[in-house]
Amino acid sequence: MTQRITVRVNGIPETAEVAPDRTLLTFLREDLDLTGAKEGCNEGECGACVVLVDRKPINACLMLAVEADGREVVTIEGLAKDGVLHPLQRKFLEHQALQCGFCTPGMILTTLGLLAENPSPSEGEVRRALSGNLCRCTGYRQILDAVQDAAAELRGTGKGAAR
Numbered sequence: 001m002t003q004r005i006t007v008r009v010n011g012i013p014e015t016a017e018v019a020p021d022r023t024l025l026t027f028l029r030e031d032l033d034l035t036g037a038k039e040g041c042n043e044g045e046c047g048a049c050v051v052l053v054d055r056k057p058i059n060a061c062l063m064l065a066v067e068a069d070g071r072e073v074v075t076i077e078g079l080a081k082d083g084v085l086h087p088l089q090r091k092f093l094e095h096q097a098l099q100c101g102f103c104t105p106g107m108i109l110t111t112l113g114l115l116a117e118n119p120s121p122s123e124g125e126v127r128r129a130l131s132g133n134l135c136r137c138t139g140y141r142q143i144l145d146a147v148q149d150a151a152a153e154l155r156g157t158g159k160g161a162a163r
Contacts, residue, residue: 005069010078018065025060036076036105047133050106057113076105088150095146099137
Protein backbone atom coordinates (compact mmCIF):
# COMPACT_ATOMS: atom_id res chain seq x y z
CA MET A 1 0.00 0.00 0.00
CA THR A 2 1.39 3.41 -0.96
CA GLN A 3 0.39 6.99 -0.35
CA ARG A 4 0.52 9.82 -2.85
CA ILE A 5 2.51 12.82 -1.63
CA THR A 6 3.41 16.19 -3.10
CA VAL A 7 6.48 17.85 -1.67
CA ARG A 8 8.13 21.07 -2.83
CA VAL A 9 11.83 20.16 -3.04
CA ASN A 10 14.29 22.95 -3.76
CA GLY A 11 11.39 24.98 -5.15
CA ILE A 12 10.10 22.23 -7.45
CA PRO A 13 6.83 20.37 -6.73
CA GLU A 14 7.45 16.63 -6.66
CA THR A 15 4.59 14.12 -6.59
CA ALA A 16 5.19 10.46 -5.87
CA GLU A 17 3.67 7.28 -4.50
CA VAL A 18 5.59 6.21 -1.40
CA ALA A 19 5.35 3.37 1.06
CA PRO A 20 4.23 4.54 4.51
CA ASP A 21 7.56 3.44 6.06
CA ARG A 22 9.81 5.15 3.47
CA THR A 23 11.99 7.81 5.06
CA LEU A 24 12.40 11.28 3.66
CA LEU A 25 16.11 10.51 3.26
CA THR A 26 15.42 7.44 1.11
CA PHE A 27 12.81 9.36 -0.91
CA LEU A 28 15.27 12.19 -1.61
CA ARG A 29 18.21 9.93 -2.44
CA GLU A 30 16.53 7.09 -4.33
CA ASP A 31 13.42 8.65 -5.86
CA LEU A 32 14.71 12.15 -6.62
CA ASP A 33 18.44 11.37 -7.00
CA LEU A 34 19.35 14.13 -4.52
CA THR A 35 22.32 12.50 -2.83
CA GLY A 36 23.71 15.44 -0.85
CA ALA A 37 21.98 14.27 2.34
CA LYS A 38 23.93 11.22 3.47
CA GLU A 39 22.92 8.10 5.36
CA GLY A 40 25.30 7.91 8.29
CA CYS A 41 23.94 6.42 11.48
CA ASN A 42 20.27 6.15 10.40
CA GLU A 43 19.37 6.98 14.03
CA GLY A 44 19.41 10.80 14.02
CA GLU A 45 22.74 10.99 15.86
CA CYS A 46 25.26 12.11 13.22
CA GLY A 47 23.54 14.92 11.29
CA ALA A 48 24.77 13.75 7.89
CA CYS A 49 21.19 13.59 6.60
CA VAL A 50 20.01 17.05 7.70
CA VAL A 51 17.74 18.92 5.30
CA LEU A 52 15.50 21.91 5.89
CA VAL A 53 11.79 21.21 6.18
CA ASP A 54 9.78 24.41 6.29
CA ARG A 55 13.09 26.19 7.03
CA LYS A 56 13.91 24.02 10.07
CA PRO A 57 16.81 21.53 10.19
CA ILE A 58 15.45 17.97 10.28
CA ASN A 59 17.20 14.60 10.32
CA ALA A 60 15.77 13.15 7.13
CA CYS A 61 16.51 9.61 8.33
CA LEU A 62 13.97 10.07 11.14
CA MET A 63 11.19 11.69 9.12
CA LEU A 64 8.84 9.67 6.98
CA ALA A 65 8.31 10.87 3.43
CA VAL A 66 4.55 10.95 4.04
CA GLU A 67 5.17 13.49 6.84
CA ALA A 68 6.69 15.82 4.22
CA ASP A 69 3.47 15.89 2.20
CA GLY A 70 2.55 19.51 1.47
CA ARG A 71 5.78 20.86 2.95
CA GLU A 72 8.85 22.68 1.64
CA VAL A 73 12.14 20.74 1.66
CA VAL A 74 15.53 22.25 0.88
CA THR A 75 18.57 20.06 0.29
CA ILE A 76 22.17 21.11 -0.25
CA GLU A 77 21.53 20.86 -4.01
CA GLY A 78 19.00 23.70 -3.72
CA LEU A 79 21.32 26.31 -2.17
CA ALA A 80 23.47 27.44 -5.10
CA LYS A 81 21.61 29.71 -7.51
CA ASP A 82 22.60 30.00 -11.16
CA GLY A 83 25.98 28.44 -10.41
CA VAL A 84 26.73 30.85 -7.55
CA LEU A 85 27.37 29.21 -4.19
CA HIS A 86 25.40 30.29 -1.14
CA PRO A 87 27.62 32.30 1.26
CA LEU A 88 27.73 29.37 3.71
CA GLN A 89 28.94 27.03 0.99
CA ARG A 90 31.56 29.54 -0.15
CA LYS A 91 32.77 30.21 3.40
CA PHE A 92 33.13 26.48 4.10
CA LEU A 93 35.45 26.34 1.09
CA GLU A 94 37.35 29.52 1.97
CA HIS A 95 37.94 28.37 5.57
CA GLN A 96 38.80 24.81 4.52
CA ALA A 97 35.96 23.63 6.76
CA LEU A 98 35.63 20.33 4.93
CA GLN A 99 37.80 17.43 4.05
CA CYS A 100 35.94 14.31 3.01
CA GLY A 101 32.69 16.30 2.64
CA PHE A 102 30.41 13.61 4.12
CA CYS A 103 29.15 15.82 6.96
CA THR A 104 29.30 19.13 5.08
CA PRO A 105 25.75 19.27 3.64
CA GLY A 106 24.24 18.59 7.06
CA MET A 107 26.51 21.14 8.71
CA ILE A 108 25.63 23.82 6.16
CA LEU A 109 21.88 23.20 6.34
CA THR A 110 21.93 23.06 10.15
CA THR A 111 23.69 26.41 10.32
CA LEU A 112 21.43 27.89 7.65
CA GLY A 113 18.50 27.01 9.90
CA LEU A 114 20.27 28.65 12.83
CA LEU A 115 21.06 31.82 10.87
CA ALA A 116 17.44 32.10 9.73
CA GLU A 117 16.41 32.33 13.39
CA ASN A 118 19.50 34.12 14.72
CA PRO A 119 21.53 36.08 12.18
CA SER A 120 24.16 36.98 14.79
CA PRO A 121 24.87 33.81 16.78
CA SER A 122 27.65 33.62 19.33
CA GLU A 123 30.23 30.87 18.97
CA GLY A 124 28.46 29.01 21.77
CA GLU A 125 25.15 29.19 19.92
CA VAL A 126 26.78 27.85 16.75
CA ARG A 127 28.35 25.03 18.78
CA ARG A 128 24.96 24.14 20.31
CA ALA A 129 23.25 24.19 16.91
CA LEU A 130 25.92 21.88 15.49
CA SER A 131 25.97 19.54 18.49
CA GLY A 132 24.00 16.96 16.49
CA ASN A 133 26.42 17.06 13.54
CA LEU A 134 29.53 14.92 13.72
CA CYS A 135 32.72 15.52 11.74
CA ARG A 136 35.59 13.07 11.95
CA CYS A 137 37.99 14.93 9.65
CA THR A 138 38.39 18.65 10.26
CA GLY A 139 37.82 19.27 13.90
CA TYR A 140 35.41 22.12 14.37
CA ARG A 141 37.48 25.33 14.44
CA GLN A 142 37.31 25.89 10.66
CA ILE A 143 33.58 25.11 10.67
CA LEU A 144 32.89 27.62 13.45
CA ASP A 145 34.97 30.26 11.66
CA ALA A 146 33.17 29.62 8.36
CA VAL A 147 29.75 29.98 9.98
CA GLN A 148 30.69 33.19 11.79
CA ASP A 149 32.17 34.65 8.59
CA ALA A 150 29.09 33.69 6.55
CA ALA A 151 26.80 35.15 9.22
CA ALA A 152 28.69 38.45 9.05
CA GLU A 153 28.46 38.49 5.26
CA LEU A 154 24.74 37.70 5.30
CA ARG A 155 24.23 40.56 7.79
CA GLY A 156 26.23 42.85 5.50
CA THR A 157 29.11 43.30 7.95
CA GLY A 158 31.61 40.74 6.61
CA LYS A 159 34.90 41.29 4.82
CA GLY A 160 33.28 41.28 1.37
CA ALA A 161 30.22 43.30 2.35
CA ALA A 162 29.63 46.81 1.05
CA ARG A 163 29.81 49.35 3.87
